[in-house]
Amino acid sequence: MTEPRWLDATQQLHWRAFVDGNIRLTELLDRDLKSKHGLSLPEYEILVRLSEAPERRLRMAELAANASQSRSRLSHTCSRLESKGLVFRGGCPSDKRGVYAHLTEEGFAALDRAARDHVETVREYFIDVIDPGDLEAIGRAFTAVINRLNAD
Amino acid sequence: MTEPRWLDATQQLHWRAFVDGNIRLTELLDRDLKSKHGLSLPEYEILVRLSEAPERRLRMAELAANASQSRSRLSHTCSRLESKGLVFRGGCPSDKRGVYAHLTEEGFAALDRAARDHVETVREYFIDVIDPGDLEAIGRAFTAVINRLNAD
DNA sequence: AGCCTTCTGTTGAACTTTCAACTATGTGGG
DNA sequence: CCCACATAGTTGAAAGTTCAACAGAAGGCT
Numbered sequence: 364m365t366e367p368r369w370l371d372a373t374q375q376l377h378w379r380a381f382v383d384g385n386i387r388l389t390e391l392l393d394r395d396l397k398s399k400h401g402l403s404l405p406e407y408e409i410l411v412r413l414s415e416a417p418e419r420r421l422r423m424a425e426l427a428a429n430a431s432q433s434r435s436r437l438s439h440t441c442s443r444l445e446s447k448g449l450v451f452r453g454g455c456p457s458d459k460r461g462v463y464a465h466l467t468e469e470g471f472a473a474l475d476r477a478a479r480d481h482v483e484t485v486r487e488y489f490i491d492v493i494d495p496g497d498l499e500a501i502g503r504a505f506t507a508v509i510n511r512l513n514a515d
Numbered sequence: 516m517t518e519p520r521w522l523d524a525t526q527q528l529h530w531r532a533f534v535d536g537n538i539r540l541t542e543l544l545d546r547d548l549k550s551k552h553g554l555s556l557p558e559y560e561i562l563v564r565l566s567e568a569p570e571r572r573l574r575m576a577e578l579a580a581n582a583s584q585s586r587s588r589l590s591h592t593c594s595r596l597e598s599k600g601l602v603f604r605g606g607c608p609s610d611k612r613g614v615y616a617h618l619t620e621e622g623f624a625a626l627d628r629a630a631r632d633h634v635e636t637v638r639e640y641f642i643d644v645i646d647p648g649d650l651e652a653i654g655r656a657f658t659a660v661i662n663r664l665n666a667d
Numbered sequence: 668a669g670c671c672t673t674c675t676g677t678t679g680a681a682c683t684t685t686c687a688a689c690t691a692t693g694t695g696g697g
Numbered sequence: 698c699c700c701a702c703a704t705a706g707t708t709g710a711a712a713g714t715t716c717a718a719c720a721g722a723a724g725g726c727t
Contacts, residue, residue: 367630367632368634368635368638369634370634370637370642374642376654377650377651377653377655378637378641378642378650378654380653380654381657382560383657383661384656384657384658384660385537386583387583387660387661387664388660388664391664405714408534422675423676423677424675424676431535432714433715433716434676434677435676435678435715435716436713437676438676439677439678439713440713440714443713458674458722458723459721459722459723460674460676460722460723461676462676478519480519482519482522483519485522486520488660488663488664489660490522490526490530492660492662492663493655493656493660494652494655496652497656498526498529498656499525499529500646500648500652500653501529501532501533501649501653502528502529502530502533503645503649504536504646504649504650504652504653505532505540506532506536507644507645508539508540508641508645509539510644511639511640512536512539512540512543512640555683557684574705575706576704576705584684585684585685585686586706587684587686587687587706587707588684588685589706590707590708591684591707591708592683592684594707595682595683607705611693611705612691612692612693612705612706613692613705613706614705614706614707
């Protein structure tokens with residue numbers, strides 16, 4: 364067993380700031396959406412992906428991949444969203460195994476309402492408190508992380 | 516109702532890269548710890564805080580605050596860690612309501628083992644794939660976020 | 668065709684987190 | 698001292714997530 368390459372003091376400081384800030388920011392955004400719109404952050408993310416898809420519908424597998432959720436989890440979450448009337452599921456003609464999740468009109472309206480508040484909160488606690496250059500750095504860095512993850 | 520200040524295209528790109536990369540990175544780290552050491556990321560975080568505290572013990576409330584968990588959640592998580600023998604709870608002499616969570620020797624050893632793998636994974640998927648300057652930017656940015664959150 | 672393997676999505680059970688009480692102790696004011 | 702009120706931590710049930718197993722359909726091979 365070789366000695367691991369521990370982070371140096373500065374790296375550690377930055378990493379920990381990220382871990383802490385990230386947890387707390389995520390929690391805040393989740394609470395904010397829940398209290399104002401009855402949507403959890405993962406639910407919100409699903410609605411966003413659907414709203415951006417052609418015809419506002421996506422196959423379950425693709426939606427799961429876009430939202431970085433397991434299929435099982437998406438299945439459960441979709442059932443909840445369906446019972447709220449924000450989403451409905453329809454079959455896929457070309458592949459009888461397939462299922463399309465569609466955003467309903469009501470779902471689109473709910474997303475629109477939620478997004479208006481959400482963006483305001485994201486600004487208030489993130490965008491507006493950091494340096495524009497640092498935002499670019501974050502975008503660059505996490506794009507690199509995604510590429511690294513995709514390389515597996 | 517005023518029109519919200521939507522993010523511009525570039526801000527949106529960076530923010531989304533962060534949201535996606537962050538989810539996937541967190542998931543990877545969690546899975547990695549679980550499969551190799553049977554610890555979830557939140558459990559790991561708790562052990563880390565305890566290991567750094569004087570005498571490797573902290574009051575429940577303080578531990579909850581450090582690890583950004585609710586008291587209730589910490590209580591449940593601690594029970595699990597206790598049943599694994601990694602933590603034990605003892606009373607507080609000066610405040611009879613109080614409870615100290617202590618890291619056991621076994622807990623410390625388990626944390627040490629886990630940390631060696633964890634740091635390697637953090638490097639592999641984060642530290643080593645991003646620019647050192649971007650890491651600084653991330654540290655700076657999330658420190659600002661934390662300060663903003665604390666201002667409430 | 669028949670068979671075997673892979674892929675899609677769902678299901679139910681186990682586990683974790685959240686939420687709303689609740690107990691017990693501390694604190695400050697009359 | 699006594700009371701009301703705040704604080705520490707726990708609890709159990711509800712809600713959400715993970716995990717393993719499953720049914721049905723597609724694809725490929727002989």
